[in-house]
Amino acid sequence: MLARTADNLFWLARYVERAEFTARIIDITARLAALPKAYGGGAEWESALSAVGSLDRFKETYENADEASVIEFLIFDPANPSSIRSCIESARTNARGVRTALTADMWQSINSAWLELRALEQMRAPFERMSRERTDPFLDVVKSMSRDFDGAAHRNMLRNDAYWFSRLGLYMERADNTARILDVKYHVLLPETEAVGGSLDYFQWTSILRAVSAFTAYHWVYRQGVKPWLIADLLILKKEMPRSLVSCYDNLARNLDAIGNAYGVQGPAQRHARAMLLRLESGSVEGVLESGLHEFLTEFIADNARLGAIVAEQYLVN
């Protein structure tokens, strides 16, 4: 297939996934921020910016990380390349560029979210801050866009390189997001904090689970109360958890293998993904925590980004 088409599909899937993750982060942050101050909170909205990796950019134009500013920045700000608006617009532009490679349903899922966004923007007066009454339903629209897009791809797309490249984008972005949310909250996941047992920690932990829609899954897997190291175990090493790092890499390795088999050539991208998968499969949560969760995650995020560069070099620029 055309290298440009593959590149477009890859990024299209990333933008959709990123928009959904941002919507989830806003959800859980609003939840945490509604807790009484006595629970030890205060900097929830700033932490949301860290989770999506945009704190520095935010500080360039905004004074305070209050709810209204952060929501504006994360949902609507065109100057923020990772805002939901920017993601949807980029996704739509990419989708128009590869319409022949998408099913009609995939196109529609993005186009209707884009129309909702436009409708929402048209209703607002100049400089008006959007109320949660209006943004919350929109966040649901974003999540359903991602579900529809993903579901339509899964159900209807031909299993060829178009599908595989699109899946690479999805899982690479998802792995990045899961690693980032863990990294932002890593201090509350450290073993020694268990002793502290502060009530805030419980809500921080559960908010991580909610961000990756694993709150219910956790209890099914561990059948015990929320323990920070088990959260790390679930999100890093449990294959049955669809947003865990190992599950993302299982999928990345599989989709890269499919491309390699179809083209009859395996390359550095396949080897890199398999090496990362092996490391995750053979790791233990004790090992991860011993070597330092933050160090582990930092290295993972860099390795994940490296896979993106290798894929680009192997397939997308020639």
Added chain:
Amino acid sequence: MVEQTFWDEMTGGGADVRTVYGRVDEWLRNTPPDVLAARRTQAELLFRRIGITFAVYGEKDAAERLIPFDIIPRVIGQGEWGRMEAGLIQRVKAINAFLCDIYGPREILRAGIIPSDLVFGNPAFRPEMAGKRAPHDVWVHIAGIDMVRTGEDEFYVLEDNARTPSGVSYMLENREVMMRLLPDLFSNHRIAPVENYTDLLLNCLRSVAPPRSGGEPVVALLTPGLYNSAYYEHSFLADRLGVELVEGHDLSVRDGIVYMRTTQGPRRVDVLYRRIDDDFIDPLAFRPDSVLGVPGLLDAYAAGNITLANAIGAGVADDKAIYTYMPEIVKFYLGEEAILKNVPTWRCREADALKYVREHIGELVIKEVNGSGGYGMLVGPHATRAEIAEFEKKLVAQPDNYIAQPTLSLSTCPAFVEEGVAPRHVDLRPFVLTGAEGSRVVPGGLTRVAMRKGSLVVNSSQGGGTKDTWVIEDA
């Protein structure tokens, strides 16, 4: 203003409905307006869903407007279509012969049939192509011939489009939508299908691939990109043809061979169905500021390694000044009388004609020789005094740039508009495909309809709509 009478395709101007329209008339009489309105709304929803949109240049924020669709089909009998089809094939044959000649021996100029300056001074003439032969002598693989009708047996060619004619996606989608919306109407008729157009087009493109050893010819569709007004059509056609939709930067030329960048490295391309104008297609040969084109494409063509459909320089044949000579062109190359008539045309470059045009400017349609899309023209009977005066200044300053035609009494067809079912003016663009094995036309074409009462301008850029066109078995 003179009250003109128009020939209506359903009634023929008489009290009785023409035979071909019998069942449509019955359907219209039995269907209440609210049902028609509901169908129209459904049609619009379908078009929005599939994303047929049309960009209108010069209109802000209208980048993705929907083109109006009229749900009443236009009906043409098989017999009348047969005559039109023969005429279309003849005409395109002559156009191809003309282009072979103009870029080859130039016999028609030596015979004094066409003034040389009309060719050499023509901006669409490409001196770079002189002496080059198109594979299988086909220059125009896809032609859109705009036809109008003024009576029972009166068909005229209004304009030839030999560059990158568009609109065929509407012809195909209109039919699909109609079949979904009005199944009962379909079960009452036997209608010639159009859905095989893309298969015919693919065969046609493959048939003209340059000869090379081994392998299936690789076809790609070259688009200027998603900001082009016809981008939807480009992506639609690429999808139906099953070929890659490429942009200029997806292609590169090495050692006179065209490659596209794929995930498996460079892949050779043999045939480019290009939807980019000559000017922009190769910045090394033509406009150096073009970022849409492919540097070196002309060299690859000269080396015989790629076929371009349509060929570079084909535009010289569809220019409105050359158009006026089409009956002579048909006769010169084919030794036959042209089956399809030209609209009587005054060439303003000729002193007598210019004099006549200025004296009758209020009755005529005056067009730029190189204009298209309904821009830069004057419709005398509908223009204000000031508009006429303004236009006349341009005409006198550059008479070579204009031709004039009588305002034709374009036929009307029933259309469903605000006031109910009412006659509206239509034209027809059939698409003629020409490959190594000759020409094919899918029955019918794109009917464009002026949705405003009395309007004769059917261009979609000027608010015109489209309707499905049926060629049916004669009763």
